[in-house]
Amino acid sequence: QSVLTQPPSASGTPGQRVTISCSGSSSNIGSNTVNWYQQLSGTAPKLLIYSNNQRPSGVPDRFSGSKSGTSASLAISGLQSEDEADYYCAAWDDSLNGVFGGGTKLTVL
């Protein structure tokens, strides 16, 4: 059971907009920034969004993040086949632990 709660799966067709939610608590998302990672099959995770809504260099602006209270979300617009991957939210917890969501498997139909 992960500290941060994500839906196990999501799907969309090419060109669609998809959102993935991440629910936490006052000790993690509520008081610290949220990061999102993309993990393609068989590879190491890649930082997609940091500090709630910032994109590292090289990440397309089709990816965006937001946070409100103890929840956060990742939006992917103009869905592409190469976006098929597992997505994880993460945040620091005030109990001095890093926490991840359980991951959301995104399928591009």
Place this chain on the structure above:
Amino acid sequence: EVQLVESGGGLVQPGGSLRLSCEASGFTFSSYWMSWVRQAPGKGLEWVANIKQEGSEKYYVDSVKGRFTISRDNAKNSLYLQMNSLRAEDTAVYFCARDVSGSYSLDYWGQGTLVTVSS
């Protein structure tokens, strides 16, 4: 180019020990927090531990406290994870990662090293 290369994984019996290493290059290693993150086969990501730039602060997930020790040698640009009293549930791919801002934003990851705990 930033590179993180893990080594030291392998097969170990329950109760045994293993030391993982992560060699960093392409950036000023001593300026960054570093983390270990693991992923059990077919499962999600789990943060294991992190360490401050000079090693004065270290934090661990509860399940490894007292068994694992994170350390670093800034002169050798290397991060370590000493794992003792290993259990079957420690079986995972272990990644080292750089924290871009000390806020648990892990911007570069190694390729991972597999640790299998089994008799």
